[in-house]
Amino acid sequence: xxxxxxxxxxxxxxxxxxxxxxxxxxxxxxxxxxxxxxxxxxxxxxxxxxxxxxxxxxxxxxxxxxxxxxxxxxxxxxxxxxxxxxxxxxxxxxxxxxxxxxxxxxxxxxxxxxxxxxxxxxxxxxxxxxxxxxxxxxxxxxxxxxxxxxxxxxxxxxxxxxxxxxxxxxxxxxxxxxxxxxxxxxxxxxxxxxxxxxxxxxxxxxxxxxxxxxxxxxxxxxxxxxxxxxxxxxxxxxxxxxxxxxxxxxxxxxxxxxxxxxxxxxxxxxxxxxxxxxxxxxxxxxxxxxxxxxxxxxxxxxxxxxxxxxxxxxxxxxxxxxxxxxxxxxxxxxxxxx
Numbered sequence: 001x002x003x004x005x006x007x008x009x010x011x012x013x014x015x016x017x018x019x020x021x022x023x024x025x026x027x028x029x030x031x032x033x034x035x036x037x038x039x040x041x042x043x044x045x046x047x048x049x050x051x052x053x054x055x056x057x058x059x060x061x062x063x064x065x066x067x068x069x070x071x072x073x074x075x076x077x078x079x080x081x082x083x084x085x086x087x088x089x090x091x092x093x094x095x096x097x098x099x100x101x102x103x104x105x106x107x108x109x110x111x112x113x114x115x116x117x118x119x120x121x122x123x124x125x126x127x128x129x130x131x132x133x134x135x136x137x138x139x140x141x142x143x144x145x146x147x148x149x150x151x152x153x154x155x156x157x158x159x160x161x162x163x164x165x166x167x168x169x170x171x172x173x174x175x176x177x178x179x180x181x182x183x184x185x186x187x188x189x190x191x192x193x194x195x196x197x198x199x200x201x202x203x204x205x206x207x208x209x210x211x212x213x214x215x216x217x218x219x220x221x222x223x224x225x226x227x228x229x230x231x232x233x234x235x236x237x238x239x240x241x242x243x244x245x246x247x248x249x250x251x252x253x254x255x256x257x258x259x260x261x262x263x264x265x266x267x268x269x270x271x272x273x274x275x276x277x278x279x280x281x282x283x284x285x286x287x288x289x290x291x292x293x294x295x296x297x298x299x300x301x302x303x304x305x306x307x308x309x310x311x312x313x314x315x316x317x318x319x320x321x322x323x324x325x326x327x328x329x330x331x332x333x334x335x336x337x338x
Contacts, residue, residue: 050126051075055118055138057274061224061336063143068106070138072120077131080124087137089115106140114142141224141275147334148219150212150307155179155190155328159211160308163252165204165285173203173313180327185230185266189329194238196313198321204284206245206252207328208308214335216302223298224275226334229309231261231269236324238313244271244333245308248296251286254310261326268330275336284310307333 053074060068074080084099096104104118117137124131152159157179166172173196180191194203216222227244234240240261243254256271273280278298289295296305311326 048127050077050131050133053120053122053133053135055120055135057270057272058136058138059141059224059273059275060138061141061143061147061226061275061334062109063146064110066109066142068109068140070104070106070118070120072102072104072122072135074122074124074133077122077124077126077133080122083121083123085119085121087117087119088112089117093117093119109140109142111142111144113140116140141336143223143336143338145220145337147226147336148214149332149334150209150214151330151332152209153184153330154188155331159209160190161208161210163206163208165202167200167202171197172201173197175203175205175325177207184327184329185232187329189230189232189327190331191234191325191327192311193234193323193325194236194313195323196238196315196319196321199315199319200317201315201319202312203314204310204312206247206285206308206310208245208247208306209331209333210306213304213306215304216298216300219335220337221298221300221302222278222305223336223338224277225307226275226336227256227332228268228270229331230266230329232266232327232329233261233263234325234327235264237322238324240311240313240324240326242269242309242311242326242328244276245310246281246296247306247308249286249303251283251289251295252310253281253283253296255280255282266327266329 053072056071056073062068072082082100082102084096084104085093086096087093106113117139119137120135122133162177164175173194176193178191179188181188183189192205196203229242231242241259243256246253255276259269259271261267261269278296281296283289283295309328309331
């Protein structure tokens, strides 16, 4: 049984676009009263504003002694100036002396940096005026132990399993997984081709890495999980959004995204927010969770966890059908402990 939060999230992406289109046709009352009930907004109702600056990545995890690099992203601001701020966990923010570049680098991270948040104030010109904008915070996690890494760049067929949830079950979506021995980034990659027939339908694919699993009971409670991979949309009309997958106790959970893969070229997909906590995962398959049960369970009482990636496609009423697929290479999961 799938978690309703997942279905609401997926449909919310479609609904957001529909709502936005609808609002554009009915909003139009200007402050002077001479622009009412006309298509689109009135002049001056929505002055041109710069996008809020962001920090890449929004979450980052390093081992004690490691280096964390944060980069400011500000669109459309000319001659930008930067000032970075740091707030210790539970503390007030303070300006970082000398941190005035587009990138901030912390070297020699220690446990007192764990949970600290960073923001950047960007100043500059925009649309003929001066602006000063604060970014959303980025968070740093620091682990006292090295990460436990699961990775694959060759994708031997025996090393991967795939499970599918397909609707309709009869004459519904089809999928084929294979190891492509060339054309990856570089070398071999895992290739999935998908066909969605006309009409309403859904296909959820769960690819799980078989050679290893992580056991919190013997290896330690999980703090956060990092995930990265290279991906590519194969020729066709389907969008592909592979997300992080974990399997535990007969349940499947996903986290991250949505981040589209590059069209016919490889792109490194670092899923937002970058480092995933237990609260970032949504159950999409398997038995329901009992009241008070940790789902998933990252504590030292948790059972073994297997990792992978998931992808979903959906056709609504009136859908004419589509085909396409995705390639995945340099798949990597890092489990961090405190």
